Amino acid sequence: MKYLSSVGIDVESGKIDIDIIMTGKPKSTQERMALIMNLLAQLEESSGGKPVRIEDLYKEAEAAGLDRQAVDKAINMLLKSGGDIYMPKPGYVKRVLI
Numbered sequence: 407m408k409y410l411s412s413v414g415i416d417v418e419s420g421k422i423d424i425d426i427i428m429t430g431k432p433k434s435t436q437e438r439m440a441l442i443m444n445l446l447a448q449l450e451e452s453s454g455g456k457p458v459r460i461e462d463l464y465k466e467a468e469a470a471g472l473d474r475q476a477v478d479k480a481i482n483m484l485l486k487s488g489g490d491i492y493m494p495k496p497g498y499v500k501r502v503l504i
Contacts, residue, residue: 442467443491458500
């Protein structure tokens with residue numbers, strides 16, 4: 407248990423989170439990123455598949471309980487992962503569809 411508490415603590419919740427050890431990301435981060443991806447999918451669908459303004463994503467995420475800082479962090483992680491989303495032009499994001 408001591409080992410888990412030294413390497414598997416979610417800094418946001420303060421609880422032991424085995425997902426950190428298994429995936430490298432706390433469950434809370436994974437859930438936030440999944441929410442952003444779902445919101446992005448909904449916004450893309452409503453715009454006919456066009457890129458989504460990040461400002462519009464902020465508004466939807468704030469309505470779902472996320473602040474801008476959390477959205478920015480999730481967007482940056484998704485962009486850096488190199489396969490989830492991309493930025494076709496400044497201020498817009500789009501999902502990578504396979």
